[in-house]
Amino acid sequence: xxxxxxxxxxxxxxxxxxxxxxxxxxxxxxxxxxxxxxxxxxxxxxxxxxxxxxxxxxxxxxxxxxxxxxxxxxxxxxxxxxxxxxxxxxxxxxxxxxxxxxxxxxxxxxxxxxxxxxxxxxxxxxxxxxxxxxxxxxxxxxxxxxxxxxxxxxxx
Numbered sequence: 641x642x643x644x645x646x647x648x649x650x651x652x653x654x655x656x657x658x659x660x661x662x663x664x665x666x667x668x669x670x671x672x673x674x675x676x677x678x679x680x681x682x683x684x685x686x687x688x689x690x691x692x693x694x695x696x697x698x699x700x701x702x703x704x705x706x707x708x709x710x711x712x713x714x715x716x717x718x719x720x721x722x723x724x725x726x727x728x729x730x731x732x733x734x735x736x737x738x739x740x741x742x743x744x745x746x747x748x749x750x751x752x753x754x755x756x757x758x759x760x761x762x763x764x765x766x767x768x769x770x771x772x773x774x775x776x777x778x779x780x781x782x783x784x785x786x787x788x789x790x791x792x793x794x795x796x
Contacts, residue, residue: 663701670704677701679759682775684744685792686712690777696759704790710757710777711791714740717772723763733760737776745778747795753781754791 664673671677671686677699682688687708688699702708716736718729737756741749749756757777765771778791 671701672703674700674702674706680773682712682715684712684715685790687787687790688712688777690757705788707786707788709786710779711787712775713737713744713756713778713791714776716740716774716776718761718774719772723761723766726763729760729766730758733758733774736774740776741778744793745791745795746793752795753783754778755781 661675663671663675663677666672669683669685677686677688679696679698682699682701685704686699687702687704687706688710689702690696690699690709704711714737718724718732723729724732734756737758738749741752741756745752745754755778757779759775759777761771761773778787780787
């Protein structure tokens with residue numbers, strides 16, 4: 641593939657970040673005041689700062705008009721009762737996110753200036769928490785930096 645993706649895995653338990661309070665949302669569900677967003681509370685359209693490392697338990701939710709690391713552009717569940725293995729989960733997650741990219745951003749992933757990151761279940765969360773959810777995050781492309789606006793339909 642033309643693009644590199646950073647794969648981030650889920651930790652074996654879901655919890656809010658230890659410090660701070662929850663992000664404030666308006667009536668439409670958009671984050672209007674920064675704060676913690678638990679891993680399983682992230683929604684399509686959320687703008688987030690993503691913690692460093694390979695295991696994520698939550699994010700800092702940020703209003704989309706403020707600098708942020710990523711935006712959730714899709715969420716979907718994987719099928720199956722038995723964990724298919726790390727490589728299969730990673731590949732299916734990435735392909736599923738690529739398929740959903742254009743529907744949110746408004747341009748085909750391969751033509752976009754943005755990259756994507758997938759957050760998907762580990763074997764532990766799959767088996768212990770019945771976790772099947774994949775989060776698809778749009779992140780800045782090769783120029784790096786941070787996003788400063790809502791990316792929904794930005795390319796249309």
